[in-house]
Amino acid sequence: MTVITKEAPPRVEGRTFDPETIRSDFPILSREVHGKPLVYLDNAATSQKPAVVIEALENYYRELNSNVHRGVHLLSQKATDAYEGARETLRAFINARSLAEVIYVRGTTEAINLVASTYGRRNVGEGDEVVITAMEHHSNIVPWQLLCEDKGARLRVAPMDDTGTLQLPELEKLLGPRTRLLSLGHVSNALGTINPLRQIIDMAHDRNIPVMVDGAQAVPHLAVDVQALDCDFYAFSSHKLYGPTGIGVLYGKEALLKEMPPYQGGGDMILSVSFEKTTYNALPYRFEAGTPNIADAIAFGKAVEYFQEQMASGLLEYEEQLLDYATEQVGALPGVRIIGTACEKVGVVSFVLDCAHPHDIGTIVDQEGVAIRTGHHCAQPVMERFQIPATARASFGMYNTRADVDALVRSLHKVIEVFG
Amino acid sequence: MSDLKDLYQEVILDHCKAPRNFREMEAPDKSADGRNPLCGDQLTLFVKMDGDKVQDVCFVGNGCAISKASASMMTGAVKGKSIQKVQELFNLFHDMVTARSPAEASAEGLGKLAVFSGVCEFPVRVKCASLSWHTLQAALKDEGTCSTE
Ligand SMILES: Cc1ncc(COP(=O)(O)O)c(C=O)c1O
Numbered sequence: 001m002t003v004i005t006k007e008a009p010p011r012v013e014g015r016t017f018d019p020e021t022i023r024s025d026f027p028i029l030s031r032e033v034h035g036k037p038l039v040y041l042d043n044a045a046t047s048q049k050p051a052v053v054i055e056a057l058e059n060y061y062r063e064l065n066s067n068v069h070r071g072v073h074l075l076s077q078k079a080t081d082a083y084e085g086a087r088e089t090l091r092a093f094i095n096a097r098s099l100a101e102v103i104y105v106r107g108t109t110e111a112i113n114l115v116a117s118t119y120g121r122r123n124v125g126e127g128d129e130v131v132i133t134a135m136e137h138h139s140n141i142v143p144w145q146l147l148c149e150d151k152g153a154r155l156r157v158a159p160m161d162d163t164g165t166l167q168l169p170e171l172e173k174l175l176g177p178r179t180r181l182l183s184l185g186h187v188s189n190a191l192g193t194i195n196p197l198r199q200i201i202d203m204a205h206d207r208n209i210p211v212m213v214d215g216a217q218a219v220p221h222l223a224v225d226v227q228a229l230d231c232d233f234y235a236f237s238s239h240k241l242y243g244p245t246g247i248g249v250l251y252g253k254e255a256l257l258k259e260m261p262p263y264q265g266g267g268d269m270i271l272s273v274s275f276e277k278t279t280y281n282a283l284p285y286r287f288e289a290g291t292p293n294i295a296d297a298i299a300f301g302k303a304v305e306y307f308q309e310q311m312a313s314g315l316l317e318y319e320e321q322l323l324d325y326a327t328e329q330v331g332a333l334p335g336v337r338i339i340g341t342a343c344e345k346v347g348v349v350s351f352v353l354d355c356a357h358p359h360d361i362g363t364i365v366d367q368e369g370v371a372i373r374t375g376h377h378c379a380q381p382v383m384e385r386f387q388i389p390a391t392a393r394a395s396f397g398m399y400n401t402r403a404d405v406d407a408l409v410r411s412l413h414k415v416i417e418v419f420g
Numbered sequence: 421m422s423d424l425k426d427l428y429q430e431v432i433l434d435h436c437k438a439p440r441n442f443r444e445m446e447a448p449d450k451s452a453d454g455r456n457p458l459c460g461d462q463l464t465l466f467v468k469m470d471g472d473k474v475q476d477v478c479f480v481g482n483g484c485a486i487s488k489a490s491a492s493m494m495t496g497a498v499k500g501k502s503i504q505k506v507q508e509l510f511n512l513f514h515d516m517v518t519a520r521s522p523a524e525a526s527a528e529g530l531g532k533l534a535v536f537s538g539v540c541e542f543p544v545r546v547k548c549a550s551l552s553w554h555t556l557q558a559a560l561k562d563e564g565t566c567s568t569e
Contacts, residue, residue, distance in 0.1 A: 357484035359459040360428075363542060367424050375459050389460030389482055418428050419485070 017314040023399045025050040025306075036369030039407045044189050044217060044348055044395035045373050046239045052306050053243055056299040068294055069268060069285075083294050086301025087284075093304045094234065095225040096251050100283035103250040103257075104297055108216040109139040111235030111250035112183070114287065115212055116143035118260040119233075120181065126152035129178045131209075133158045133166055133195075134385055135188040138378045140214045144183060153180075160385065164191035164340040171200065175207050182211045186218035186234075190379040190393070191340025192323075192348030194222070197229050205230065210256065216240055220397070221319060221346035223311065226251050238296065242398075243303030247296035250287070257283050264289040310398055322396055323347045326405045330394070333412055334420075339391050347396030350377075353412070355419040358392040364418060365392075368411035426522070426538030427545070428485065435489035440496055441478040453565045454481075454555030456547050461487045465555045472502050477556070484548050490536060491552035497533055503560055509533075510553045516540065517549050 023029050026048045031038055040048060060082070066075035068083045084099075091102045105111045120143075124130060130144045134157055141155075148155045156179075158171035166184075175182065182204045187194050197213065204211045210232035218224060219236045226234050233256070237248040252260075262269060262280055266289035271279040280286045307315075326349050331338055335354030353361060362374035373393045376383045383390060394408055445451075445466035454463050463481025467474060477495045481488075498506045512529050517539040519525035527534030539549045551566075558566035 357459075359461070359484035359545075359548065360486070363427070363545060364424060376457075380457075383460065389462065418424070419433070 011314055012312040015313040017310060017318045019318070019399060019401050022310065023401075025052070026399050027051055027054065029399060033369050033371070034367050036367075039368075039370040039404045041394040041396065041400065041404060041408060042371045042373045043220070043397035043400070044240070044377075044393065046245065047220065047242050047397045048399070049244065049303070050242055050306050053299045053303045056302040057244060057295050060295040060298050064298075065295075067291055079294055082298045082301075083292070086297050089301040089304050090249055093224075093308065094219075094249075094251055095227050097227065098254060100254050101251055101257065103252065103284040103287045104292055105235075105248050105250050105287075106246055106293070107237040107239070107248035108214055108235045109237075111233075111248060112140055112212070112214060113143045114250055114263045115183075115233050115235075115252070116147045118263050118287075119210075119256065120144070120147045121151075122259075122261055124148070124151050124153050124180045127178060128153040128180045129156050129174075129176065130154075131156045131158060131171070131174050131179055131182045133171070133184045134160045135164065135166065135191060135193060135379065135382055136183075136185055137189055137214065137216070138380070140183055140185060141381070154178075157381075158184075160193075163342050164188065164193045164382075165342040166193070166195050166200075168196070168200070168203070172203055175204055175209055177207075179204075179207070179209045182209050183214070184211070185214040185216075186224070187215075187221065187346050188340070188379070188382070189217045189348070190350055190377040190382045190391070191342065192345040192350070192395075193340060193342040194218070194344040194346060196344070197231065201230055217346065217348075220307075221316065223316070232256055238300040238303060241300075241303055242307055243300040244296040247293045247300050254283065257287070260287075262289075263287050266290045268292070307398075315398055319347050319396060319398070322400060322402065322405070323349070325402055326394065326396065326408075329405050329409050330412070333409065334416065339386050339388065347400075348393060349395075350391040350393040352388055352391055353415065353419075356415050358390040360419065361392045361412070361415050364415045365408065365411035368407065368414065370408050370411045372408070423538070423541075427542055429535045429538065431493075431532070431535045432485065432489040435492040436485040439479075439488055439492035441492065442480065443478050444480055445476065445478050450559040450562060452555050452559035452563060454551050454558070455565070455567045456483070456487065456551050457567060459484060459548065461548060461551055463487070463491055463552060463555060465491075465552065465559050467556070467559050472504075474498050474501055474503070474506060474560075479552065483551070486536075486539065486545050486548040487551045490549045493533060493535075494552045494556065497531065498556065506556065506560065510557065513553060514550060517546050 064079045066079040068080040156174045201211050212233040213231045215236040220241045234251040239245040269289040339350040358374040448466035449469040450467040461483030465479045468476040516525045519540040525537045525540045554566045
């Protein structure tokens with residue numbers, strides 16, 4: 001079976017990815033924690049922000065601040081241009097057909113809730129089914145649970161194997177005549193697994209089942225093309241992609257969005273309002289009630305431009321090599337077990353140690369300046385599947401280097417010293 | 421800088437590796453489940469009463485070194501004590517681990533439990549240290565479950 005899941009974007013000739021230059025773009029990386037240089041390995045939770053993003057935020061409030069879509073004065077026009085300009089950057093980034101398909105939301109969580117409470121509410125009824133997978137983040141479980149409870153529908157869960165790979169034949173069996181939607185992660189945050197989306201989406205579409213993709217962990221590490229994937233909805237968050245918190249994107253196919261009832265009511269999402277009748281605005285504004293998160297949207301656009309530059313210099317290949325190195329180094333520790341060993345992975349190394357609980361690991365490596373995540377990673381069913389209470393997780397970003405991996409491994413030796 | 425040695429003292433590591441009173445109890449008078457969902461700590465506590473006194477107490481479960489050692493040492497500390505005495509001990513313990521600085525963390529009246537004074541320098545670990553205590557309280561009040569999140 002040859003399913004290509006990691007498609008590198010076109011590389012610009014003659015450019016090479018240089019992590020050291022990158023590091024100097026991120027102000028926070030020069031700070032210390034507990035008297036040690038910061039080694040930030042919690043990128044799957046949220047990434048750090050480059051200076052261009054921080055400056056875009058500041059510049060907006062210093063130079064442009066004004067409400068969008070409603071003023072004839074100069075600042076309002078400039079703010080609107082910057083805000084809509086960022087939407088175009090985001091559209092091109094995921095290759096959506098039109099701006100109507102790019103809806104600003106607070107983040108992945110809101111995007112999924114939006115689809116559940118509009119598309120879901122309209123299309124899922126009693127006795128129907130929604131299919132998810134065993135590796136979902138809580139934010140791609142709970143909205144569907146709420147919907148199913150409300151509608152008397154059934155939530156079905158496709159299993160994964162011991163490596164953290166989705167079992168496609170089992171998934172296929174779950175896609176039946178009552179399935180109204182398949183919602184799954186592109187990349188697992190707890191395991192790093194990349195799901196073969198193209199193939200899965202074909203499988204669902206063969207049965208006329210639409211597919212929603214939680215892309216929170218995919219966009220920072222893969223080139224995503226929503227038209228090539230042919231997904232029906234795709235959600236992602238800015239803050240995991242080197243942008244600010246509080247902003248994200250829901251992509252939806254225009255044909256589906258057009259038929260969906262509104263999400264929230266208020267200003268901006270309407271054309272005209274009277275007490276008798278309200279006419280809703282065109283896409284994408286119909287799903288963007290109220291004054292939006294203007295500053296963060298603009299800065300998100302900057303983050304994506306910055307990210308695209310690094311992709312063109314070979315970031316993705318670099319990340320793959322770093323993952324290989326980290327897997328090898330962490331895997332060589334005594335008493336270690338790596339959780340999530342799928343063939344296709346992004347830069348996430350989740351692990352447990354025989355001698356120490358993940359929470360103790362987290363505290364000890366933190367004293368060495370190494371920031372990792374410990375716990376269930378908002379994916380308790382994944383922990384249950386592997387029969388562990390929690391894992392320690394190192395997740396990589398564009399500014400991480402082999403030296404960071406070495407620092408992690410050194411700090412893990414300290415853990416083993418204390419508990420071994 | 422907070423010192424790891426203050427947190428992971430020998431006594432704590434010893435109780436973590438070989439927890440005392442780590443067993444189930446048949447027909448307990450009281451029991452409760454404790455959970456710390458954030459880090460996955462989970463324990464079940466069993467109590468046998470003798471009138472107003474905790475006659476025997478034991479636990480099973482799974483957790484980080486701090487929560488395990490704390491449960492282990494707590495069982496030793498509360499055996500034979502009245503409910504009121506247990507509550508007083510819990511208050512002292514709670515004050516110690518939530519103190520704003522080691523200098524303010526008084527271990528008076530806590531005996532061996534003083535080894536947990538280092539926890540106050542690691543605020544995110546306070547819940548680990550106090551999980552078993554909260555669970556004991558839930559058991560004594562017949563509340564059944566307790567979650568520290
Ligand atoms: C796979 C996955 N889905 C969804 C989310 C939720 O994203 P956000 O918190 O930005 O809404 C996360 C982030 O924690 C994630 O890793």
